Amino acid sequence: MPLGALNHFTVYTVDLARTRDFWRDVMGLTDGDRPPLGFPGHWMYSAGAPTVHLVGPREGDDGKPARRTQPTGQLDHIAFSATGLAEMRERLRRHDIPFREMVVPRDGQTQLFFHDPDGVGIELNFTASEAGS
Structure with a gap:
């Protein structure tokens, strides 16, 4: 089973608004529709596809993004x-x-x-x- 195109990647943010502004204002993506997932975030769209998912700190994270300290490989x-x-x-x-x-x-x-x-x-x-x- 061959892989298709990259669907999206997720960034756990320290400052959700600042990171959203970067992906919008610098990278030229648009902040678009996102399901009501129950935690703060934004889906940033490129050419109509939600390419970058941003996740903000969740309640109980003490202001730190969830899984921020866990390794994600190389x-x-x-x-x-x-x-x-x-x-x-x-x-x-x-x-x-x-x-x-x-x-x-x-x-x-x-x-x-x-x-x-x-x-x-x-x-x-x-x-x-x-x-x-």
Whole structure:
């Protein structure tokens, strides 16, 4: 049984509003419909799909996100294909988000690496045709 496309990933946030604002204002996702799950959160949509699920602190967590201290393995970062390299560089600078830029040898795509407010590693991949922007 082969896997399909990635459905979503979940981030346990320290500051739910701040993390929602990052994924909306910096990453360009939209805050959309979410079932009444009984705990605070947001579903952030990309191209009509709820791609990033944000979970806020739950009652009794003492302000700390649920499962924040439990290991989740060796996950290093989440990568997205993206467009608008020049605009994204400017957005990151405007929001004072440090980033590292790299051009992949041979195929010439440009990659931007940075972190969300909760330390989740993000990689954005832009085609070689955007490298001059």
